[in-house]
Amino acid sequence: MSGGLSYLLHLCWAMLSSPLLILVIGTTMLTTAKTSTKRKFLVIASATAVYFLVYMIASMNPKIANLLEGMSSPFVPVIFLLVFPALFLPRNKYYLLFLIFTAMIILAATISVYLQYRAIPSGERNFYWFLIPSEMMIAGTVSFLIVMEPLLSLGGFRALVRLTAFLMLMYGGFALRQDYLDYKEMLSRRKNYSSGVLNLSETSPVMSAKGDRNYSYLPSAPCRFSADGGYLQGCNMEMAQRFLQLNFLKVSGGDVTEMQFMSKILATMTLFLIFSFIFARWFCGWVCPLSIIGDLVDKIRRLLKMPHLKPSEPVKLAYIFSGAGISGFGLALAKLYPHVDESGKFMGCKIPLYPFCKICPGQQVCPVMSSGLSQYPSLPGWEWVWGTYRIAVVIMLVFFIASFALGRRLWCYFCPMGMISAIFNRGGMMVLRKQPVKCNHCGVCNEVCPMHIDLVRAEMKNTDVSSYSCLLCLKCIQKCPQDSCLSLEFTGRKITESKFNG
């Protein structure tokens, strides 16, 4: 009896924390955006009921259940309980009640840190930053942002979100651990840095098949080479490489470990696609730590009062194609990895475990940002793919810094992860809207756009001004001088709109 109950509870949690639930509810909200509230409620309720039913039937099959469970993420309940209400609740005096609710979550998170400290044996009590379970940490952070949001302007709120995300993703590795044991494990791993994750030419896989909850994969590039390994580590490019490295002969042979790896990878990649559908490139504009590092370079240019280059359309296209080409090269090498011989060589040259990551500048700047210049990885030796890596690493780093220094966020045209999320920039749940009749054609939206998009200014007929390269950073909405000309829609509801304040 108790076994049945615990199974049911387990199933309920899996259903509620599955991103498929957001997908179901989000798409029904999108399709019923123009119908009456009653009808909308009915449609959403019946769709959710069908989802529960299908989920329960599907999870009878243990393999599918494994895959579905791998998808569940603590982000999903947080999005449902905190983000959706914050976006959709009308901003009147009753909104305060919701704010009190979020304040209570912050309180609960604080208490949980206190309890974790209490659990430490009294002899070893010391300062270990924040010992907090990942669910609490995510809920607490989101609550903090929601409480701060009414106090800040759009620009200030973006700055706060970016700063919070940056601190979490760069320094969360040691500052946010599950508990004391986890902290100790991190310290012990720190001792063998030289042979470990930070070394550019030798990496060990962070992901384990044990189904640990440590790692939540975000649709932007929180680099897994940041020091100490945190909750929110690993970018989806790593997943793509792991996928290509799978030994499918073993999978078809029913190898348990390989099967578990595959279901974990497939689950994470599905999660990535669903997040991309929900948020499109919003993560690029508000969360991505790589872009924050790049924006520091941009900030220096602004302080020096130097002009920025406005890339022409061919340059943008060249960035997109070369980005796709180079990541394709890295992924192709990953496909070769299962075929290396005992000495780690394929066709006489060494192939790294994560061939894409080795070229990505994130692997070089993230360790430096998270634990200082001393962690700058040494250049790879000439033995890696006939020295290609040694040269490519330098070129890519220069390219990275130059792109940010000269053309604002020109680099983001190059990023393969942005390219994939951008598929949902049109047709996803986030839509950038413009009321053409309110527009005075002044062109401020183009002038402040970090991606130099002109569509927002030029569009004078349609109301949808989302475009493939848009990062949804909302700078155009923030700076547009025409009241309610530009706005952001989420599942057909207006979230924020432009407002001029002198």
Added chain:
Amino acid sequence: MDKITGTQFSGPYGVPPRQTTNANASKRIEAVIQDQLKKLSHLRNRPPNIHYFENLLTSHPSCNRPKVGIYCNMIPYELINAFGARAIRLGCGNPAAVPVGEEIITGDVCPLVKGSIGMMLCPGSLSSECDCFVLPTSCDAKKKLGEILSDYKPVFMLNLPAEQNSYLYLDQTAKELERLSDFLGRTLGHKMDKSLLREEMRLANKRSSLIREISKLRIERPDILSIRDLFIIIQSSYAGVPLDEWNAEMQMIHEWYSKEMQTPAGKRKKIRLVLTGAPIIWPNFKVLAVIEESDSVIVADTLCTGMQSCNDPSAGDESSVKYMLRSLAMKYIFGSICPCFISQSTKLNRLMDLVKETSSRGVVNHALRLCQLCDLENYRLHQILKKNNIPLLDVRTDYSLEDTEQLRIRVEAFLETLYGA
């Protein structure tokens, strides 16, 4: 960038400046102003500090800074003020100055240009106190006005692009503003103060937001503040007053307005109209007076001397001087509704939005006689308004006061049709 060595008018054919032979010209010009002030004093419900704004327009504030005369709303006066000068808008609306101008140029030119030349011919006028002039090449008349004025004072013609829809022209205009800075630097002997430019841009944005707030309140309760008083308030901000001082007075108007909003509105609803077309400049408030006296009220306008003149702020997120000039170019050129650009879509956009937002019953189009650009724009304006079932009255007139009664009859007849509708 190549720097200009001489002025734009450094030919060998300069002529000595002339002055009017009519000794009474200045008196007549003054009489028109006094007459207009007297008419305005009969208005009910004026703001308590309206005389401050009236004084700004009639007796120009003296200052020890050099004065730069500008002849258009599209001249970035923030840039001029950043050179330690005061930009003063000189475009003339005085009917008594028109015949003075006709002494040296033909009568078949728009009254604004004739009046502006007339003011220049009068000794002791505000125009003669200026150190230099900046004019846009917005129409043929303005272009040649600049050449005539170059006999009197140094003149800079700001070359406007004909098109607003390409970044080629934005870059070009930003460069043109650099050239203007170069001219101002040489003529005034000052360097541009970057922090002053930033401050002036901030003040101008503050003015925009104040005017926008008042317009919003006026859409709700247009009976509190007369459109003529509002035009005086807005046009006085171009009379060479420090904007922080003006903003403070404007803030008082805003407080007064919010207080007046508490009083109950009259039961009789006046017909709400939107005004569009050519500029209406102090003291030529003939059209405004006729409309207001005919039981209707102008709730919004797209006039470059009215609320539209302060509507667009400058915006941007970088702080280099080049970038600031660029954002000025965006504000003044890309956001402009002037008919001198090839497309009138920005203006029509604004007009359609205003009609909808103010729930107005009709549109009055002020077509200045002899302004070709306005006349040619009327074609599309008529078609578009007809398509959207918005009644339109064309008021084609010049500065003379002789046709006031005919105008009144036309406006009243138009309003009659609206009552019936």
